[in-house]
Amino acid sequence: MTDNRRGRPRERGIDDAVRSAVHDLLGEVGYQRCTVDAIAARAGVGKAALYRRWKSKAELVFAAVVHDDALPAPADTGTLRGDVAEVLAAIQSALDGPRVRSALPGLLADAQADPALVARFGELFLAREREYLVEMLDRAIARGELARQPDLIAVHAMLLGSVFAWLHLLSEPVPPGGFAASLATSLHAAVVVLGK
Amino acid sequence: MTDNRRGRPRERGIDDAVRSAVHDLLGEVGYQRCTVDAIAARAGVGKAALYRRWKSKAELVFAAVVHDDALPAPADTGTLRGDVAEVLAAIQSALDGPRVRSALPGLLADAQADPALVARFGELFLAREREYLVEMLDRAIARGELARQPDLIAVHAMLLGSVFAWLHLLSEPVPPGGFAASLATSLHAAVVVLGK
Amino acid sequence: MTDNRRGRPRERGIDDAVRSAVHDLLGEVGYQRCTVDAIAARAGVGKAALYRRWKSKAELVFAAVVHDDALPAPADTGTLRGDVAEVLAAIQSALDGPRVRSALPGLLADAQADPALVARFGELFLAREREYLVEMLDRAIARGELARQPDLIAVHAMLLGSVFAWLHLLSEPVPPGGFAASLATSLHAAVVVLGK
Amino acid sequence: MTDNRRGRPRERGIDDAVRSAVHDLLGEVGYQRCTVDAIAARAGVGKAALYRRWKSKAELVFAAVVHDDALPAPADTGTLRGDVAEVLAAIQSALDGPRVRSALPGLLADAQADPALVARFGELFLAREREYLVEMLDRAIARGELARQPDLIAVHAMLLGSVFAWLHLLSEPVPPGGFAASLATSLHAAVVVLGK
DNA sequence: GCCTAAACGAGACGGTACGTCAAGTCTTTAC
DNA sequence: GTAAAGACTTGACGTACCGTCTCGTTTAGGC
Structure with a gap:
């Protein structure tokens, strides 16, 4: 060594x-x-x-x-709906911004040919995000808002995907109030259904 | 000439x-x-x-x-939930498959520098998809399943984004039964909330 | 370790x-x-x-x-022919050997861009060699073997060049007996002609 | 093919x-x-x-x-001395000139690490030169100027080496009249001795 | 049945970026 | 205080790919 x-x-x-x-x-x-x-x-x-x-x-x-502090831990708001909004805001802060917007497609493309990058991306981003989601869902179960642990992949896909698609596939401007305001209610409903 | x-x-x-x-x-x-x-x-x-x-x-x-028949028109199933499942299946059939999976990230990256490609992609894919969504939502309103037209962009982002993230960001395997089975119920709930 | x-x-x-x-x-x-x-x-x-x-x-x-004792002073052999052979042997001992053979071309190339190296090379090698040649020729004149001082540059070029070309341009193996044996007689004749 | x-x-x-x-x-x-x-x-x-x-x-x-016509065939002048002068002039025309002077050391250095280049250099230059020397010596024998074929390597080394050393080792200016005038007589004598 | 326009395979072209490597300089830590 | 370790700047090298361009050849439709 x-x-x-x-x-x-x-x-x-x-x-x-x-x-x-x-x-x-x-x-x-x-x-x-x-x-x-x-x-x-x-x-x-x-x-x-x-x-x-x-x-x-x-x-x-x-x-x-993707700074190391790219994905700040979302706070416990006391309700699942509030937590969903927090997560959406966290995702937005990571995916929005002129730098990420212009870099992300290229990075995703290059990542295909570079497994190491996929790994780093995964652990620095996806794994941490996943972790936050687990905490969020556990709290919701403890509160009685959910009967059981929903399909984690599905939750992750819906929350991350909605923001990503808005920004990078549809190329629509960020809604006033951010994604938390626009998507929290409906995605909260979606999560509730999954945890029923 | x-x-x-x-x-x-x-x-x-x-x-x-x-x-x-x-x-x-x-x-x-x-x-x-x-x-x-x-x-x-x-x-x-x-x-x-x-x-x-x-x-x-x-x-x-x-x-x-992307074949020209890439996005088949989803049929009217009689219920909003069924229509959502249909759209999800259509999106899956367009985004899934080994070719698309390996090509899409690169295409999105190249599209950044090529507005013409963005346009073609948009009209061949997004616009048609958007059109189907409008039809779907109009039918739901006619049936009384929705009180009003939900935010189209949000609906589009959630449906397309969930499938895209599952496949290309999370790199998770397609669930048994496809995305329709896994996501239709919860995304239906999300749409309902948006149209309330 | x-x-x-x-x-x-x-x-x-x-x-x-x-x-x-x-x-x-x-x-x-x-x-x-x-x-x-x-x-x-x-x-x-x-x-x-x-x-x-x-x-x-x-x-x-x-x-x-190039050791400092790279070019030993050739002894006075009593005849011009013997002195030429001595000089040839001295040049051979400086230019032959596996290290010099592999280093010399590179050094000559680098010397082009480095006047200081040219100077060092010149004073450590060429000037000393030149000095020995002058002594050799003076002795030959004193002995009556030469009528006058031959063109020093020409003598230097022939003696040094013959050995250098043999080793580094033609890449031929050193002849048995060394260059003194192979070239002394003919180069002696060449020098005699120049001093006539 | x-x-x-x-x-x-x-x-x-x-x-x-x-x-x-x-x-x-x-x-x-x-x-x-x-x-x-x-x-x-x-x-x-x-x-x-x-x-x-x-x-x-x-x-x-x-x-x-090194153009393909780099080494023009020296003419038969009728005497060995004249032929030696011709060969010297040919060598000079190949080695002299500002381009070659600045390129040759670098090329020789790079040639060490590139056997292919050595080969090309050898066949385009040395082999042709060698060929001309053989013709020259054969004619001299036919004329009775030489008793036998001299050591070809030695002749080559002396003729090529003298010019090379003058230009690239001693860095002396080309003598008025060229190398043919300055070296032909003495190198002729050297060759004669080798062919005695 | 020629003539001509446009397609064809092959591959060279300019441009541009990549990732590697070496020389020589500079900075910190260890002895 | 000197030395080893190694990071630094500079700048060239050789490779790869894209999109364009010539070749010489082939295929049809128009005269």
């Missing part, structure tokens, strides 16, 4: 400079034309420094776009 | 050979490595013949994957 | 370790793939220690390959 | 444009900084077109610098 404390440590500022450069470029030219060379130039960094940290352009952009 | 009847007519078999080659390659190597050169070679066709028919790789693959 | 005694007390052996590493690597992979990193790793030395001693890879390899 | 008449034929002008670009760049910036990208840009050509023709930068530059 290599001793990480030996040698020159990685420069702290580079990660931030890269993240910032990626954000700028995604906004200006989109994912496809957001070149690795352009990122390096914009960040004032050599390409080698990039590939020392991330193993491909996709991983780089993924890391720059 | 050029006289279309002059010159050598286009060879009939090419379209089929190309579609078949694309199908094979998508299954074997995925969208990214499904190269135009590879398609041409596999189909025993020159690249010029491809670009004479389609204006980009994305359009080519799109045409090969 | 971690070596706990890493650090300062290596100062003494570094030059030898580097020379040895360069020798090994030149033999194993040639000049181009004889990387500075590889040299450092093989010598168990940091790159900084190398660049503290030599100002470029070329200087480093040059120093490792 | 592939049918050379199939497909789009290679554009005639590219070879010339590349050769010209290489010549310019060698003169302006030398071999090391004569980049493949720079060559392509200067020639108004894509890199793919270069790598379709030559398998490496070294081959490319080699082909651009």
Whole structure:
């Protein structure tokens, strides 16, 4: 095992400079034309420094776009309906925003050819989301709002999919009040049916 | 204007050979490595013949994957719940299948940089789907199952998004009985709430 | 494997370790793939220690390959022919040997872009060689073997060039008895003509 | 075997444009900084077109610098001394000139790691030169100027090496009248001794 | 039955991005 | 205080793919 404390440590500022450069470029030219060379130039960094940290352009952009704090834990609101709204808001905050909107399709495409990226995406995003859903549903059962644990995949698909489709398939503008306001009531009903 | 009847007519078999080659390659190597050169070679066709028919790789693959009969009109089942199940089945038949699964992410990514493809995708797919939804909802209103027209975008996002997320974001296997069986009841409830 | 005694007390052996590493690597992979990193790793030395001693890879390899006693002063044999043979033997001892053979072309190429290296090469090698030639020719004139000082450049070119071409352009094996035996008689004649 | 008449034929002008670009760049910036990208840009050509023709930068530059007519057959002058002068002039015309002078060291270095290039260099240059030498020596024997065939390698090394060393090792300016005038007499004597 | 327009397979073309690698410099920690 | 470890910038390399373009050839409809 290599001793990480030996040698020159990685420069702290580079990660931030890269993240910032990626954000700028995604906004200006989109994912496809957001070149690795352009990122390096914009960040004032050599390409080698990039590939020392991330193993491909996709991983780089993924890391720059999906911050570690990407998915904040939704609070317990006291009701299932409120919790659904919270989850929808959390999903929206992760999927909305100009950076993610322009990066996500490209990332999903590149992820197909890169199982490692799929894994990272899964654990950093889906698994955490799933976890929050489990907590939400457990609380609802404890409260008596649900008789039993609904099909987790179905719940996940409906909540995540509704927001994703709105933004990336239908390309419709975010409704005033966000997805929580527009979808919480109806998706709450859908979850209730599944847990009956 | 050029006289279309002059010159050598286009060879009939090419379209089929190309579609078949694309199908094979998508299954074997995925969208990214499904190269135009590879398609041409596999189909025993020159690249010029491809670009004479389609204006980009994305359009080519799109045409090969999304048949014109991609979205069959769902039948009137007599109840809103039945109609929702029908629509879900129609969406599933369009999004499921090995070819679409491997092609869709790449197509969505390429579509970002190609407004023409977005348009074609939209009119061939989304608009038709939207149309079916309107019919479905109108019938439900006529039957008294809904008090008013629900937010169309929300309905569309929930129905399409649930299936899409299940297949392409969560990468979960299709449930036994299809999405109609798994999602119809709960999404029916969601629609009812929106139309209350 | 971690070596706990890493650090300062290596100062003494570094030059030898580097020379040895360069020798090994030149033999194993040639000049181009004889990387500075590889040299450092093989010598168990940091790159900084190398660049503290030599100002470029070329200087480093040059120093490792061309010993300071690279060109021993040829003895006075009493005849011009004998002296020519001595000089040829001296040149051979400098240019022959597996290390020099694999390093020389690369060094000459790098020297193009590095005037300092040209200077070092010139003074350590060519100037000394030139000096020996002058002595040799002066002695020959004193003996009456030559009527006048021949064109020094021409003599130098013929003696050095014949050996260099044999080894590095024609890539022919060293003749039995060395170049002194094979070339001394004819190059002696050539020199005599020039001094006539 | 592939049918050379199939497909789009290679554009005639590219070879010339590349050769010209290489010549310019060698003169302006030398071999090391004569980049493949720079060559392509200067020639108004894509890199793919270069790598379709030559398998490496070294081959490319080699082909651009060593024209096929690089080594004109020296004429029969009627005397061995005259023939030696002719050969020297031919070698000079191949090794002299600003392009070759700046390219040759780099090429020799790259040739070490590329046996194919060594082979091409050998057959296009050395073998032809060797051939001319054989003819020259045979004529001299027929004339009675030589008693027997001298050691061909030695003759080759002396003639080629003298010119090469003068130009590329000693970096001395070409003598007035060229190498034929300066070296023919003495090297003629050297050859005579070898053929005695 | 020629003539001509348009299609065909093959493959070269310009452009652009990718990911790799080497040289030489700089920075931290360990001894 | 010096040395090893290793991150850094710079910049070239060779590969891959896209969409376009020429070739030489084939296929029909129009004269």
